[in-house]
Amino acid sequence: MSDDSFVQKGAAATLSIPHIGEPQDFYFLLLPKATMLPVAAAIEPLRIANQVTNTKLYRWYIMTEDGAPLRCSNGMMVTPDMALGALPSDGMGFVCAGVEPQDAAGDITLNWLRREHRFGRKLGGICTGAFALAQAGLIKNQPFTLHWENQPGFVERFEHLKPSPNIYEVTGSLMTCGGGSAATDMMLTLIEERHGKQLAIIVADMCLHVRSTSGAAPQKSNYAVAIGSRNQRLLSALQLMQESLEEPLSIGALCTRLDISRRQLERLFSRYLDQSPMHVYSDMRLSHAFALMNETSMSVTEIALASGFNSATHFSRQFKRKFGASPHFFRKGWA
Template sequence: MSLRDTPSGDGAVIPAGAFASAIKEPHPTRWFGFLLLRQFTLLAFSSAIDPLRIANQLAQKPLYGWHVVSEDGAPVASSSALPVGVHGTLADVSDTLPLFVCSGNNWTDAASDRTLAIIRKRARFGARHGGICTGAATLARAGLLSGRTFTLHWENQPGFIESFPELEPTKNRFEEDGDLLTCGGGSAATEMMLAQITRDYGEDFAILVADMCLNDPDLSGDRPQRSSIATAVASRNPKLVGVIQQMYLNIEEPLTLSELAASANVSRRQLERHFRKYLGESPAKTYTNIRLERGRSLLVETDRSINEIAAATGFSSALVFSRQYKARYGQTPYGTRKGR
């Protein structure tokens, strides 16, 4: 079957399984396309595919099908360095087939200009598009996200916002805005597909699929991608959590330790004790590391100069930024940029 044909149930994967749940009146097979870009995140891609496969297995019917494509029809190496085979090229895919773009940390140039042109053309024909992990960034490059609600992985959001200051991703795990579906990757890709299954076959069936995935049955997408800062630092100390939140909110113009202590209504000495007790380091060290992490993200995901990145992360000069960066990561900012 040509990928440009309108797919039927023929070719859909229906694995055998020990457990089944009958669907009395299945809809025509719903097909999706998945475009794999170089160094795509394998976890996010497989997390989107498997709920569809499990739905078919439970129903023992071709509820869903998928075509996996690459820009040139060749296998694509994931960010894990594992190559994944595909069914054909992006140019082979029907203009009516919903298409999810799958990418990873190198989203800035993962898609070629020709691919962007094909995506724009498909959009003009009314095709539905989505982004998995950082796939929304390619849709942004194609000009498809203006005025839309969307998301991408939290790690890549700072660099994305620097590149597209007029666009603002949400912090949610996945988003649906009309014909646009996006998610942050990982288990959020599963949740996004479970939401589709819910619309097609009801919540009870979707929860069965979630159970087979050993996934949380919460099918809403409005949960944040990141766990709370309190969980991240293994602490329920509200003053510590509040100070760390202030650090993340004030990266370009860092607050002084006195200002941070005042925000938590504690003395500087108390602040130092909290950080030593729960994090094993000084608040100044934690703050510097937060700013360096932001700088590393901007180095990998944007073309901003070292001077600009140093200023954006609150360092007094590129020299100070570079010295502290090398101390933390074992290489200079130039080395990180060269190796991206």
């Protein structure tokens, strides 16, 4: 990329901010099947910050492991600026992954991450980039996150690590986000830290982005939004179910925890969800199993147990009922 292309003309008034020194460099390493949305959502705030200040505050570069074009999750090819290489002392490196993240990072990438970490570089993960960071041993006790869809598989693979449900986490030298527009929120935070709140607000407005006040915003809509009800007992029941997938609670145990009768619980689910409590609970566990099927190498029996099914045979029947194929055929079909 030409160095002159980092500052472009725009119609918005220019914001004058004091700036001394070299631009800050961002390097985005795309892994196979990376999702393009969060990559663009991370880069555009940097471009807009330059545009509205008419100053080269930031530079950004796309990397692939070998410098060759890479196909993203939507099938589009991206031509990188360079292959993996040493980052400058103040450069920030982000691993950008997407679907099938457990197989995306090779030894070259993992060794590069370890080397840059040893040199004190700031590193991060976008969407499912946390898989590569964890494989490289770079996630310890600090908060981190990745896309909610991929968290069940991540937790099964890295049992000692617990991702945050938040849209992004910025802690010291580790920066992670759940993908999508969360990448914009993360970048706005970095822009504000370096150049102030006024610039971050203007960049957010240019992106037509309603900024989250902090990374503590959850990635998923809460149950109240999802089901269109604020009935506290129903919401508490759904939360208890979600927290007890591996060791499901009986209807009686749910009722005891909620201090509600079985008849009342069934009425709630029938009224708001048009399903029985057990049917909803079973679907939750099967969705959990679906994620594990896609993103782990766990056996069908192991997945059945991790999803609260005592019998692999019963699990297989229920899985086929919901997804149209037995777990074995489902996995072969995606191989």
